Structures are given as structure tokens and as C-alpha cells.
Amino acid sequence: MNRPLALLSAVFVAVLPGVAACQSDTTEPGSSAPATTAATSPDTAQMDQVKAGSFVIGFRGAFPGLAVGRDDAAITAIFTETCADIRAGDPEDEVVTELTDRLAVGDTEPTGPETQAVYQMIAVMCRNQ
Numbered sequence: 001m002n003r004p005l006a007l008l009s010a011v012f013v014a015v016l017p018g019v020a021a022c023q024s025d026t027t028e029p030g031s032s033a034p035a036t037t038a039a040t041s042p043d044t045a046q047m048d049q050v051k052a053g054s055f056v057i058g059f060r061g062a063f064p065g066l067a068v069g070r071d072d073a074a075i076t077a078i079f080t081e082t083c084a085d086i087r088a089g090d091p092e093d094e095v096v097t098e099l100t101d102r103l104a105v106g107d108t109e110p111t112g113p114e115t116q117a118v119y120q121m122i123a124v125m126c127r128n129q
Contacts (some may be wrong), residue, residue: 051125082099
């Protein structure tokens with residue numbers, strides 16, 4: 001396993017339990033309560049901010065070469081834009097192509113495995129609601 005993927009695995013182990021713990025547990029499992037959106041639920045918007053912050057930390061640790069020259073806001077934008085594409089139901093191959101463009105910085109292009117690892121990280125965090 002190459003280093004970025006090993007670090008990504010470590011990030012998942014460290015970050016996702018915290019993200020899951022931050023989620024509201026007011027709905028019983030199997031409940032038919034209606035889903036809410038960020039526009040209607042401050043809790044969802046706050047959760048998205050927590051996830052974006054977790055993504056920034058994980059991204060910097062797992063992909064230091066791709067993080068060079070980017071501030072937290074730029075890395076957050078990678079997360080929020082890609083998450084919006086995923087939530088909109090865009091096909092995975094289109095989202096990955098857009099993500100590849102978002103990850104490129106200067107002369108540094110992400111490798112296929114790096115892009116796929118970042119995509120998986122974002123997809124898990126976006127769908128985990």
C-alpha cells in the first residue's frame with residue numbers, strides 16, 4: 001500500500017468515529033422521520049462544517065503534496081464542491097474528473113489513486129448523514 005492510501009486509512013479510523021459521534025441521534029433507527037436539508041436544518045449546516053474541517057485535517061495529513069500552497073478555505077472548497085456534485089447525483093466518473101481538476105495545483109497533478117482516495121473520503125463523509 002502506498003503512503004497516501006495508508007494515511008487515508010488512518011484518517012478514516014481517526015476522523016469518522018468523531019464525525020459520527022457529532023451527528024444528532026434524535027431519530028430512532030428505522031424511523032420514518034423526514035430528511036432535512038442544510039437550508040432547513042442548522043444542525044445539518046453545522047455538521048457539514050464539522051465534516052469540512054475534518055476533511056481539511058485528513059487531506060493535509062494524507063496528501064501533503066497536494067496541500068502545498070492551499071489554505072484551509074481552498075481545501076474546504078474541494079470538499080464542498082465535490083460533495084455538492086455527489087449529493088446532486090452526478091455520475092461518479094464525472095465527479096472524479098472534476099475532482100482531478102480541483103486537486104491539481106500548479107505543476108502538480110494528482111495520481112489516479114490519489115484522486116480516487118480523495119473521492120472515497122469525500123463520498124463517505126457526504127453520504128454519512
